[in-house]
Amino acid sequence: MYLMTLIMILTIMISNIIMFLSITLSKKSFMDREKCSPFECGFNPKSLARIPFSLHFFLITIIFLIFDVEIALILPIIYLFKTTNLIIWMKTNFFFMIILLLGIYHEWNQNMLIWTN
Template sequence: MTTILITTLLISLLVMILTSILSKKTITDREKNSPYECGFDPRGSARLPFSLRFFLIAVIFLIFDVEITLLFPLASILHLSNIFYWSFASLAFLMILLFGLYYEWAQGALDWSN
């Protein structure tokens, strides 16, 4: 049992050392060390500040995008259900969406200029 454990440990250690030696790049390229397309310095700080207002708008967009995706099945079940129940359910869902949008607007979450 111990011989199998030692053999496995030695083989895995040998493979890790071998890949570590072979994966080292000795040639440094000027293009590899320069900023890539985005213009950020790759050796600079990765903790750049971002706009919290932009993040809030993105989350609100994501929520409303998912809710609009939930509206698509309503069109496909129109012919399967009673028109009164279908219109009540769809209007209730849309009213909840509109009240949520109005609440976000009243709280000032959609004011980008502030």
């Protein structure tokens, strides 16, 4: 037990020393003008390289991912129809579908399903 503790302490000390040395000896400069500007074959950029991110597109992708996961959760429910009690299956399926419908209703009320603005 003593040997394991000693090895653990030595490992932590050596890793901390290596991390400290790598931070102090690295030659990174975060305020370098060349690193902050985009590369366009040696020429100065003609326009701003950073395009504003569409928040609406991000929300649509999140909605798609949520419903994609929900489809993956619905598929085993179909398989469980043969192996479980019918009343328990109906209650579980009904509860799950109500949650999905409430989610769609909430997104519809928040105007998240409108694709064009």
